[in-house]
Amino acid sequence: MDCPQCHQPLSAIEIETSDGQIHSVAECLNCGGHLLEPYLANFLTIETARNIDSIIPKSHTFPATTPICPKCGQTMPGIKDDSVPQTVTVYNCPNNHGDFFSKNQLLLFKQAQQSKIYYHKLWGIPLRSAFAVLIPILVIFSFATLLPSIIRQVGTSQETRTKASEILTSPLITPISSTQVLISFSTQRPAKTSIRFIEGLTQTYPVSTTPETNHLLSVEGLLPGTLYKYLIVLEIGGKPVATSEYTFSTP
Numbered sequence: 001m002d003c004p005q006c007h008q009p010l011s012a013i014e015i016e017t018s019d020g021q022i023h024s025v026a027e028c029l030n031c032g033g034h035l036l037e038p039y040l041a042n043f044l045t046i047e048t049a050r051n052i053d054s055i056i057p058k059s060h061t062f063p064a065t066t067p068i069c070p071k072c073g074q075t076m077p078g079i080k081d082d083s084v085p086q087t088v089t090v091y092n093c094p095n096n097h098g099d100f101f102s103k104n105q106l107l108l109f110k111q112a113q114q115s116k117i118y119y120h121k122l123w124g125i126p127l128r129s130a131f132a133v134l135i136p137i138l139v140i141f142s143f144a145t146l147l148p149s150i151i152r153q154v155g156t157s158q159e160t161r162t163k164a165s166e167i168l169t170s171p172l173i174t175p176i177s178s179t180q181v182l183i184s185f186s187t188q189r190p191a192k193t194s195i196r197f198i199e200g201l202t203q204t205y206p207v208s209t210t211p212e213t214n215h216l217l218s219v220e221g222l223l224p225g226t227l228y229k230y231l232i233v234l235e236i237g238g239k240p241v242a243t244s245e246y247t248f249s250t251p
């Protein structure tokens with residue numbers, strides 16, 4: 001696979017995300033750019049981003065053209081929405097093959113994201129949409145092949161529960177304060193979703209009341225330093241299926 005920007009071969013490096021998972025990032029030793037799988041930049045800690053972006057590129061000159069996705073050959077436009085400041089450029093494949101960051105842009109993006117979250121925390125201003133700080137999620141392709149079997153096997157029991165977990169991205173928890181978190185996740189197909197708390201709270205919150213692929217819930221009034229457990233309930237083909245449980249703790 002070649003670099004979207006300078007078209008030299010990319011090499012793979014392994015990184016750990018904030019939820020402890022290992023992912024591969026494609027790195028260009030020539031221009032210092034990085035191609036990340038969709039949504040992954042949202043999960044990196046600022047330290048990991050700093051580490052990734054500490055690469056010293058061989059070349060400081062590269063064509064000033066729009067990057068090309070090495071997987072599908074489409075040009076990758078810059079993301080223009082609230083999640084990316086105007087001073088930072090994040091290129092995104094229109095077919096959702098990933099996000100490309102030129103040298104230093106990943107660290108700048110993470111610093112901007114962290115500052116915005118910190119601002120909301122500090123001023124106690126609720127952040128109404130996680131997509132004000134997160135790179136937008138489109139569709140998660142790695143789960144696509146699982147889908148036909150899920151639709152067929154929707155029934156009861158443990159099996160359904162496991163498969164419901166497979167069609168979701170791991171929910172991303174964004175703490176806004178010690179009493180407010182944002183829970184965001186995506187589904188392969190549009191689905192109605194809700195979140196059922198089973199520990200720390202006993203309440204079910206509707207998340208998407210019409211079928212959507214990006215889901216976001218802001219939960220307020222939580223207790224500081226408390227463990228919460230919840231399930232995500234998806235409605236697929238009119239039948240509700242629940243995921244296995246997820247947990248988070250408030251700061």
Ligand SMILES: [Zn+2]
Nearest residue numbers: 003006028031
């Ligand atoms: Zn390059």
Ligand SMILES: [Zn+2]
Nearest residue numbers: 069072093097
């Ligand atoms: Zn692509």
